[in-house]
Amino acid sequence: MNLSFKVKAISKSRFTKNLFVSLIFLVSFFLVFFSKSDYTVINKFKSISNNYLYPITSFIVAPVKIVSKIKTQIYEFRNLKIENSILQEEVMRLKKWQALAIHNNSENKVLKKLLNATNSNLTLVKTTSLVSRNDFMFSKMININAGLKDGIINDMAVVNYRGLVGRTVDTTVGKSRVLLLTDPNSSIAIKTISNENYSLLKGAEDGIHLVSSYIKGEQLPKVGDLVITSGSAQVFPSNILVGKIVKVIKEKFYVLPFVDFKNIDYVQVVETK
Amino acid sequence: MLLKLLSSQKIIYHLILFFSFSLSVNYFVNLEFINYLSYAIFHLTLIYFVFYFFNIFLFFIAFVYGILFDIFLIDNISPHLISFMAFVFLFYYSKKYLLKFSSIKISYIIIIISFFMLILEILIANLFFNYPINHKNLSWLLLTLSIIFFPSLFIFSKIDKL
Numbered sequence: 001m002n003l004s005f006k007v008k009a010i011s012k013s014r015f016t017k018n019l020f021v022s023l024i025f026l027v028s029f030f031l032v033f034f035s036k037s038d039y040t041v042i043n044k045f046k047s048i049s050n051n052y053l054y055p056i057t058s059f060i061v062a063p064v065k066i067v068s069k070i071k072t073q074i075y076e077f078r079n080l081k082i083e084n085s086i087l088q089e090e091v092m093r094l095k096k097w098q099a100l101a102i103h104n105n106s107e108n109k110v111l112k113k114l115l116n117a118t119n120s121n122l123t124l125v126k127t128t129s130l131v132s133r134n135d136f137m138f139s140k141m142i143n144i145n146a147g148l149k150d151g152i153i154n155d156m157a158v159v160n161y162r163g164l165v166g167r168t169v170d171t172t173v174g175k176s177r178v179l180l181l182t183d184p185n186s187s188i189a190i191k192t193i194s195n196e197n198y199s200l201l202k203g204a205e206d207g208i209h210l211v212s213s214y215i216k217g218e219q220l221p222k223v224g225d226l227v228i229t230s231g232s233a234q235v236f237p238s239n240i241l242v243g244k245i246v247k248v249i250k251e252k253f254y255v256l257p258f259v260d261f262k263n264i265d266y267v268q269v270v271e272t273k
Numbered sequence: 274m275l276l277k278l279l280s281s282q283k284i285i286y287h288l289i290l291f292f293s294f295s296l297s298v299n300y301f302v303n304l305e306f307i308n309y310l311s312y313a314i315f316h317l318t319l320i321y322f323v324f325y326f327f328n329i330f331l332f333f334i335a336f337v338y339g340i341l342f343d344i345f346l347i348d349n350i351s352p353h354l355i356s357f358m359a360f361v362f363l364f365y366y367s368k369k370y371l372l373k374f375s376s377i378k379i380s381y382i383i384i385i386i387s388f389f390m391l392i393l394e395i396l397i398a399n400l401f402f403n404y405p406i407n408h409k410n411l412s413w414l415l416l417t418l419s420i421i422f423f424p425s426l427f428i429f430s431k432i433d434k435l
Contacts, residue, residue: 028336031354045340068301075303099412134300134346138346138347141348185402
């Protein structure tokens with residue numbers, strides 16, 4: 001009696017274990033499958049982790065963040081003298097440019113009035129700060145402190161004072177993730193300023209440059225050409241600065257983005273007017 | 274009941290896992306080595322934990338961390354989930370052979386599995402989601418893992434004696 005009870009208990013526990021293992025495997029398989037096909041299940045997971053787990057992980061790593069900030073400040077303090085002389089030179093240079101810009105601006109206004117053209121094709125949705133970064137190892141993403149409640153939806157362009165940063169993905173009520181230009185899965189429709197060469201760019205392997213994935217026509221752009229968004233893919237508004245062509249190899253060209261992705265503090269989410 | 278299930282060593286391992294996970298998913302631009310270190314420590318701890326404190330509940334732990342790593346680092350589910358689950362599953366069905374080895378041999382098995390796991394994750398990310406294999410990142414990661422391997426095992430053995 002006692003022995004049979006023991007055997008039953010073991011077989012029952014083994015059955016439960018096997019059932020548990022099979023169930024976990026089944027769920028894993030479905031999740032792997034759904035991540036490629038059904039986005040609603042995956043988006044639920046993403047929004048839960050974004051809303052509830054990020055604050056916890058951020059709280060845990062707060063001391064490391066402080067150390068990181070202190071390290072930056074010490075580095076900046078060390079280079080204060082050199083930085084000061086560079087800035088003084090830049091101020092002189094910018095003053096000359098400012099005079100020219102003011103002159104051109106007034107001239108532009110008159111010309112635009114004559115042509116009946118609009119001032120800008122961009123509308124600012126929200127200026128927001130960076131919460132945390134996830135651009136270690138695989139994808140190149142940052143998290144910003146604005147979401148659906150601020151009028152941000154998926155696939156909106158994100159810029160800063162230097163140019164195009166990326167586009168919004170995984171938008172939740174209070175937070176959004178931004179897929180940076182340097183991500184290998186990002187795709188940006190661009191054109192060169194000099195000869196309007198239309199191409200598509202994606203993040204290069206090194207995580208720093210952008211590389212062409214498609215070039216319209218046979219003519220390759222030249223090194224030094226400036227690259228702006230073409231607006232043809234309907235994701236990014238047109239004429240936003242992207243970067244400068246630094247390398248042309250075989251059928252590909254490499255672009256160095258204007259945005260310093262390692263030093264992003266504030267970004268602006270914009271949309272086309 | 275739950276407290277009984279969790280011995281003090283287990284709690285410490287869970288804390289190490291969660292702390293290293295938190296550090297891995299938050300990128301520190303100026304302290305990049307911390308990310309490599311925490312990512313390597315997480316893998317090492319998970320494998321050690323599974324080897325010496327195996328419990329059916331670890332399937333669930335591997336499942337949860339797999340999903341979270343995938344969502345935070347890749348924004349798609351697959352590489353970490355597959356590699357973590359495959360490891361726990363293989364261990365579950367081969368533990369009676371693996372645990373016959375001496376502790377030194379098990380240590381070598383742990384480091385080999387860690388290397389394989391990291392490479393597998395990168396390969397799956399490349400195959401499924403087109404993330405290029407970044408040789409610089411991979412080399413740094415493997416180097417970090419090699420450096421911290423023996424010190425980590427020493428600390429783990431101290432934790433086991435608590």
